[in-house]
Amino acid sequence: MKERLKFIDFYVKPTLPENLKKLEELSQNLWSTWNPEAYQLFNRIDPKLFRKYNHNPVKLLQQVSKERLAQLSRDKGFLYEMNSVYNKFQNYLKFVGHYSDTKDKRREFANDFQVAYFSMEYGLHESLPIYSGGLGVLSGDHLKAASDLGIPLIAFGLLYRYGYFSQKINLNDMQEEIYEENEWFSKPIKKLQDDNGKDLIFAIKLRDEEIFMQAWKIEVGKIPLYLLDTNIPQNKNKYRNITDYLYVADKEMRILQEIVFAFGSIKLIKILKLNPTVYHLNEGHSAFLIIERLKNLIADSGFNFEQASEIIRKSTVFTTHTPVAAGNEKFDPKLTEFYLGSEIQSFGHSFENFRKLAKIEGDEGFSLPALAIRFSKYVNGVSQLHCKVSKKMWHSIYPQIYREEMPIKAITNGVHLQSWISHRMTSLFDRYMGSDYRHHADAKAIWENIFSIPDNEIWEAHQERKEQMISFIRDRFQESLIHKSGGEGIKRINEILNHNYLTIGFARRFAPYKRATLILEDKERLLKILNNEEQPVQFIFAGKAHPADEKGKEMIKQLIDFARDNKVEDRFVFVENYDMNVARHLVQGVDVWLNNPKKPLEASGTSGMKAGMNGVLNFSVPDGWWPECFNGENGWSIISGENITDDEIRNKLEANEIYEKLENEIIPLFYQQNQNGIPENWVKMMKRAIYDVGKNFNMHRVLKEYLNEFYLPGAQEVTYISKDDFANLKKLEQTKTELAKHWQKIKFLDVSIDSPENMVLQSGEVLNLTVKIDIDGLSE
Secondary structure (H helix, E strand, C coil), rough: CCCCCCCCCCCCCCCCCCCHHHHHHHHHHHHHHCCCHHHHHHHEEEEEEEEHHCCCCCHHHHCCCCCHHHHHHHHHHHHHHHHHHHHHHHHHCCCEEEEEEECCEEECCCCCEEEECCCCEEEEEEEECCCCCCHHHHHHHHHHHHHHHHEEEEEEECCCEEECCCEEEECCCEEECCCCCCHHHHCCCCCCCCCCCCCCCEEEEEEEEEEEEEEEEEEEEEEEEEEECCCCCCHHHHHHHHCCCCCCCHHHHHHHHHHHHHHHHHHHHHHCCCCCCCCEEHHHCCCCCCHHHHHHHHHHHCCHHHHHHHHHCCEEEEEECCEEEEEHHCCHHHHHHHHHHHHHHHHCCCHHHHHHHHHEECCCCEEEHHHCCCHCCCEEECHHHHHHHHHHHHHHHHCCCCHHCCCCHHHHHHCCHHHHHHHHHHHHHHHHHHHHHHHHCHHHHHHHHHHHHHHHHHHHHHHHHHHHHHHHHHHHHHHHHHHHCCCCCCHHHCCCHHHHHHHHEECCCCCHHCEEEEECCCCHHHHHCCCCCCCCCCEEEECCCCCCCCHHHHHHHHHHHHHCCCCCCEEEEECCCHHHHHHHHHHHCCCCCECCCCCCCCCCHHHHHHHHHCCCCCCCCCCCCCHHHCCCEEECCCCCCCCCCCHHHHHHHHHHHEEEEEEEHHHHHHHHHCCCCCHHHHHHHHHHHHHHHHHHHHHHEEEHHHHHHHHHHHHHHHHHHHHHHHHHHHHHHHHHHHHHHHHHHCEEEEEEECCHHHCCCEEEECCCCCEEECCCCCCC
């Protein structure tokens, strides 16, 4: 038998001229992907190559020719620009974060203050496909804003070998999923190494078996993001593929993923000798780290279960994003016990007893959000409306208190400005607002300057970006046609879309509740709108359906079929393979952003925020964030389906309202232009949208709310209970034990109120109440 040939992969690292070495450092930090000057610097090297490699500066430097690099090394203008950008980068890294105390006095963060952030996905840049949608992009924006503000934060996640899929539309107009293996050597990510310079590889034990993982690191400005990878030779085959795919449907693989994520992250924190004061769980996927923390606190530090639970509660933040109970992460109790039963027993609990902490009324599943809520003092929904929905949904966890008093707050989402505002609009903002808004986006007074921008300048900036979007979409179609039909139909590419037409965008995950096909409810009426020669309208759609979501895939097909069957492919367009790059072009280039989910199933929604910051007007159902922003001057609301529970009736009502507002308000307003071709009243709404969205829905405001409401109070509580060898923790435990002993006998004896005249109180007036309580001998 012949011996099989062995293949070894080599990575040949390109050598940069000595005076261009700064480019390598810039390329390895994601700051360069959101800073407009850094983007322009890399684009200057080779624009076509930069676009080809998805604006990935690492790949660009690997592929650019030696001749071009030699030319740049002699280009004094380029060297000046590179040094200027590099100096800005160094100044950015040196910025020291601070916060305002209760007396509004500026204070720097304590040396021992650190937040650990956990998310299953991160949408950082299109060249790093380790995200699937809005949750991941929100996590990415969270890290970028924390970096901007200098908040001491470390982040953890998984490194997916294939990540999320690339979308292809086949000849039958159906979505196909293509998984491409990521080449990490050509991305801004590096392996962590130990003190001996070797790859940092470690293991966790599960059911008496070891699961090994490699640790990687991405530099997100000043924030380190640590990612775990099980695709290494040290693992058995059944464990190597744990980190292959994002959000696998197989429940056993899914629970293994989330255990590796949780246990591995806590183990890595130990290895790196990090000491977070606050742990922020972004969604329930990371809730298993509660079990690992309990095990460590009890087994390693000698606390009992109640004490360990109290430490975890006071130091844990949990953000829930899902407004439907069925959509939250849960596992079959038998599967959970199979993998985690012995872990739970190790800190003195039976699985059945501990399982009660992960149960909700009427559901036998092991609920990760329920576990997270019970072990988190700081819990929030992601919009005001979602907070109300969450209090109702999780009320069975604390049935003894009023629903309105459920300990869940609202911190409405926001987006990272520099990642989403177009470079053209950024330049305009810099001229009229100064650059302070980049670092102090929550300083509302700065945004007043938006109204001083001349109408023609803001309109020209928008139209320029619209033309760039159309050019980008045409290029995408050309690539797709070459792939599908060898180039047939390419001559008609330039007929797709027109920059003078009112353009409406709809781009998001194609989940059925988002109702992408609502616009097709009355096809004849829609065709009249599309084919109006005097005031034409065009629609652009983009989005992926989950591989297992046949309804979502069918929606994509319905949109494409409608366009072809009615010969409106030039103005009713579906853009293939939605990602952050497609999203960026659309939110910066369309005129109207359409959003029509079934209320209240949209927890927040951030795509409309990204659009609004670019002067795109939202046209949305009042769900998620939109009720907090809409004022009648910055967009339109779709309200006819309010309180209608019948889906068919609601669809007809809301579709009819969409048509009516398009016909009678939106289209006429857009085409009402002055002698210079500027729609003055439309531009007035654009400015108001930028002002309202920019000042209220930026990620800097979000981070400061987390900081003041959760992170700093949590750190202060941890400091308090840790004093004098945890004396305050032990005292608190005694108090709670004493309260529990007497609780059933404590009762109100009498309540009296000094009633004001006519039971009317003036603002600021004091109301005196006297309460007599039988405390059953409880010491005060």
